Amino acid sequence: xxxxxxxxxxxxxxxxxxxxxxxxxxxxxxxxxxxxxxxxxxxxxxxxxxxxxxxxxxxxxxxxxxxxxxxxxxxxxxxxxxxxxxxxxxxxxxxxxxxxxxxxxxxxxxxxxxxxxxxxxxxxxxxxxxxxxxxxxxxxxxxxxxxxxxxxxxxxxxxxxxxxxxxxxxxxxxxxxxxxxxxxxxxxxxxxxxxxxxxxxxxxxxxxxxxxxxxxxxxxxxxxxxxxxxxxxxxxxxxxxxxxxxxxxxxxxxxxxxxxxxxxxxxxxxxxxxxxxxxxxxxxxxxxxxxxxxxxxxxxxxxxxxxxxxxxxxxxxxxxxxxxxxxxxxxxxxxxxxxxxxxxxxxxxxxxxxxxxxxxxxxxxxxxxxxxxxxxxxxxxxxxxxxxxxxxxxxxxxxxxxxxxxxxxxxxxxxxxxxxxxxxxxxxxxxxxxxxxxxxxxxxxxxxxxxxxxxxxxxxxxxxxxxxxxxxxxxxxxxxxxxxxxxxxxxxxxxxxxxxxxxxxxxxxxxxxxxxxxxxxxxxxxxxxxxxxxxxxxxxxxxxxxxxxxxxxxxxxxxxxxxxxxxxxxxxxxxxxxxxxxxxxxxxxxxxxxxxxxxxxxxxxxxxxxxxxxxxxxxxxxxxxxxxxxxxxxxxxxxxxxxxxxxxxxxxxxxxxxxxxxxxxxxxxxxxxxxxxxxxxxxxxxxxxxxxxxxxxxxxxxxxxxxx
Ligand code: GAL
Ligand code: ZN
Numbered sequence: 001x002x003x004x005x006x007x008x009x010x011x012x013x014x015x016x017x018x019x020x021x022x023x024x025x026x027x028x029x030x031x032x033x034x035x036x037x038x039x040x041x042x043x044x045x046x047x048x049x050x051x052x053x054x055x056x057x058x059x060x061x062x063x064x065x066x067x068x069x070x071x072x073x074x075x076x077x078x079x080x081x082x083x084x085x086x087x088x089x090x091x092x093x094x095x096x097x098x099x100x101x102x103x104x105x106x107x108x109x110x111x112x113x114x115x116x117x118x119x120x121x122x123x124x125x126x127x128x129x130x131x132x133x134x135x136x137x138x139x140x141x142x143x144x145x146x147x148x149x150x151x152x153x154x155x156x157x158x159x160x161x162x163x164x165x166x167x168x169x170x171x172x173x174x175x176x177x178x179x180x181x182x183x184x185x186x187x188x189x190x191x192x193x194x195x196x197x198x199x200x201x202x203x204x205x206x207x208x209x210x211x212x213x214x215x216x217x218x219x220x221x222x223x224x225x226x227x228x229x230x231x232x233x234x235x236x237x238x239x240x241x242x243x244x245x246x247x248x249x250x251x252x253x254x255x256x257x258x259x260x261x262x263x264x265x266x267x268x269x270x271x272x273x274x275x276x277x278x279x280x281x282x283x284x285x286x287x288x289x290x291x292x293x294x295x296x297x298x299x300x301x302x303x304x305x306x307x308x309x310x311x312x313x314x315x316x317x318x319x320x321x322x323x324x325x326x327x328x329x330x331x332x333x334x335x336x337x338x339x340x341x342x343x344x345x346x347x348x349x350x351x352x353x354x355x356x357x358x359x360x361x362x363x364x365x366x367x368x369x370x371x372x373x374x375x376x377x378x379x380x381x382x383x384x385x386x387x388x389x390x391x392x393x394x395x396x397x398x399x400x401x402x403x404x405x406x407x408x409x410x411x412x413x414x415x416x417x418x419x420x421x422x423x424x425x426x427x428x429x430x431x432x433x434x435x436x437x438x439x440x441x442x443x444x445x446x447x448x449x450x451x452x453x454x455x456x457x458x459x460x461x462x463x464x465x466x467x468x469x470x471x472x473x474x475x476x477x478x479x480x481x482x483x484x485x486x487x488x489x490x491x492x493x494x495x496x497x498x499x500x501x502x503x504x505x506x507x508x509x510x511x512x513x514x515x516x517x518x519x520x521x522x523x524x525x526x527x528x529x530x531x532x533x534x535x536x537x538x539x540x541x542x543x544x545x546x547x548x549x550x551x552x553x554x555x556x557x558x559x560x561x562x563x564x565x566x567x568x569x570x571x572x573x574x575x576x577x578x579x580x581x582x583x584x585x586x587x588x589x590x591x592x593x594x595x596x597x598x599x600x601x602x603x604x605x606x607x608x609x610x611x612x613x614x615x616x617x618x619x620x621x622x623x624x625x626x627x628x629x630x631x632x633x634x635x636x637x638x639x640x641x642x643x644x645x646x647x648x649x650x651x652x653x654x655x656x657x658x659x660x661x662x663x664x665x666x667x668x669x670x671x672x673x674x675x676x677x678x679x680x681x682x683x684x685x686x687x688x689x690x691x692x693x694x695x696x697x698x699x700x701x702x703x704x705x706x707x708x
Contacts, residue, residue: 002382003337004375005038005073006031006357007303009346010064011048016347024064027343028071034357034368035375039068040302040339042131043078043148044110047085050127058134069140076247076302076339077141079131079233081124082148083110088123095120098160100204109350110148111155115229116162128233132240143245145302146233149272150226150248156256157222159202168197170221184520185213212408216521219404223258234265249302250294252279252287255407258400259294260471269294272303272341273330277313281329281646281664282461286454286469288333289390290398293470298389300337301330306367307355315353321695323370325662328697332648332660334390340371377681384658384680384701388650392468393635395479396457399472401489405517412545414571415452415486415616452571452616456483456509459622464637464647465630476501480633483622484510485613489517495531502535502608507629510536511613512543512572528574529612536612537582537602543614544573544593554586554598554615560628567620569598574614576600585611599625645669645692657702663692 008031014021031039042049042061050056065075089096089107095117097105105112113120135141150156175181178194187193192211194200203210203218230248237246245267250259252271263269271291273284291299306323308315327338344358352360357368410416460467468479472494476482482501487494487510495515502508515529524530527539546552554567569588576597578584586599598615611625630636638647644665650658658680663669669692676687680699692698 002378003038004378005036005339006343007040007339007341008343011045024067028068032071034372039073040076042080044083046080046083046127049080052087056130065140074142075140076143076145077135078145079128079147084113092119097158100159111153114158114160115225116166128236132237136241144237146230146248149251151254151256164202167202167221168200185211186522212521215408216404226257227261230262231265255403263294268297268299270300270302273301274305274309282458285461286457288330290469292334293468298334298336301335302339303341304338306340306357307365310351310353323367324374325695325697327374328660329662381680385650388652388658390466391651392466393480394460395468395470395482397472397484397487398469399487402487405488405521406486412571453486455618456485456622459619459626462619462641464639464641477504481507487514490515490531491519498532502604502610503606505607507609509611512574512616535610538576538578538600538612540574541577542575546571553589555589556586557584560624569615569617572616576614642669642671659700661698663696666694668693
């Protein structure tokens with residue numbers, strides 16, 4: 001089934017409205033009328049559930065669950081730990097996080113507690129146990145969301161005394177003794193030789209740039225802190241609620257916590273989908289695919305924006321079709337649950353300008369109407385999606401060590417592995433996508449410049465070729481082509497994984513900046529890409545970090561390009577030295593290194609191929625490579641591409657496919673067809689071409705597999 005629901009805060013409405021709890025009844029009725037079947041509850045309700053220390057009040061929540069249950073709605077319950085109540089922070093101000101400059105964060109909002117503080121750990125443990133015991137056998141509760149968006153609001157890293165201590169212990173466990181730590185961190189540089197564990201600082205603001213080994217370890221420690229805190233909760237829930245699923249809601253490509261570690265013990269992951277300023281459909285598609293790739297499993301969207309949000313730069317009112325388009329984009333990429341945030345716009349608190357399916361006055365919004373339409377459509381569609389999932393032959397590796405290593409030393413301020421976040425977009429100096437054409441917001445636009453890591457993904461997305469974004473530790477044998485852009489840190493196991501993949505006949509496309517760093521974030525005593533040079537039969541001799549005005553071009557040595565013999569590159573150029581037997585695929589055209597190798601290619605016995613891309617190009621560069629390399633693996637687009645129209649698919653075990661056609665543009669689009677089709681959602685039939693109105697979605701089922 002498709003779980004279709006909303007995020008509901010009964011405890012808020014009983015305070016805000018004269019009707020009090022009676023309102024819950026009409027809310028439940030309206031939810032069912034919209035076709036919803038699921039409700040998420042209580043992630044911020046610690047204050048109501050434990051109004052005073054060890055004094056628990058589950059009465060109201062029992063009543064809310066009972067009302068929803070009576071209407072046939074099922075409940076995803078949350079552990080309420082992101083919002084420690086005022087009695088707790090007042091009695092124990094030490095649990096409040098300290099920022100890098102030594103300021104203690106103020107209490108009274110959410111996410112302000114430090115996961116290394118014993119009192120917060122202990123009180124969290126108690127409240128999680130209580131709520132788990134309470135609802136373990138409640139017939140209306142189907143599963144759990146742990147906490148809420150770990151790390152949200154820059155809270156993954158804390159600099160309090162417990163964290164200082166904790167970091168030193170963590171280092172001890174990782175490096176053994178100080179001699180090893182000094183060795184691994186290369187502390188001979190600037191004579192930073194540590195002789196006592198207590199001398200090791202947290203990476204607070206400092207006079208000169210800090211040691212990248214120190215910084216990378218602090219990022220790992222902070223990520224491990226939340227993973228450990230999370231695992232405590234999961235363990236409690238498993239013990240007390242063995243029949244329930246457990247999930248957590250991740251954020252859009254959030255960088256500060258390693259998602260693979262954080263999610264390892266969950267049944268499935270979820271994420272929260274908000275169209276912040278700059279979130280193009282290609283980026284959102286990537287975020288869905290990344291979420292799928294965390295556990296390589298279908299996922300939920302636990303918060304789907306239902307109208308304007310309150311926290312981005314401009315917060316526009318999304319027009320008609322927005323909610324439906326976003327909902328089906330999620331489902332098409334493998335979401336088995338869509339839950340709207342929030343049921344009704346809040347009358348109090350800091351998010352009053354955030355929309356809901358109902359507005360502040362309780363009126364139904366456009367989002368409600370579209371949800372209702374989807375609710376009806378799902379009656380037909382959901383059974384067809386049973387047992388289906390997105391299937392990709394191409395995988396892109398996203399690695400947290402590499403991501404952090406690149407953040408810590410980008411060597412070019414525009415080379416980031418992170419998408420443009422709201423902070424960057426608010427800061428004009430960091431904005432790269434200003435000259436958007438009106439319709440470009442619907443397409444990849446220049447998103448690849450803002451986030452070079454995504455260039456290969458966006459090329460595939462534009463071509464309607466499914467891609468998975470997965471860990472470099474994933475079982476790569478399930479993919480035919482693997483891209484590893486900016487895989488800067490290559491652990492020995494990852495090198496082995498890549499080697500196995502190529503030996504098994506796969507095509508590996510890596511670079512730029514591959515394999516430059518070891519697991520301690522030091523350079524190797526051998527030419528880049530170090531541990532995997534043999535795979536590519538080529539090494540990096542020099543690299544050139546390019547300011548935006550310094551462009552260069554590639555000259556392809558094979559007739560493989562769809563855009564004429566040359567393609568532009570920017571930001572980064574590695575000058576490659578191929579060995580004998582390695583072919584040069586493209587050379588640079590400009591600068592003193594014009595004519596030297598930019599992309600090389602090596603064929604292995606057994607059919608494996610390894611392409612090293614030494615430069616940063618946009619989707620065009622990757623279109624060229626994919627046009628050449630994918631057909632050799634019989635990888636073809638789902639349908640011919642039309643700018644701004646996205647096609648994604650869910651595939652059943654027997655090969656039956658359900659295709660989602662999503663018009664992200666504000667124009668009517670016509671897609672030519674080879675055979676007549678019927679739109680599952682509307683029943684409309686099309687012979688030669690299928691018509692999509694602006695923002696429209698159509699779904700086609702292909703009963704027989706006819707692809708090879
Ligand atoms: C999410 C968060 C929600 C709400 C929402 C507003 O990040 O989980 O609680 O704050 O943003 O868009
Ligand atoms: Zn702390």
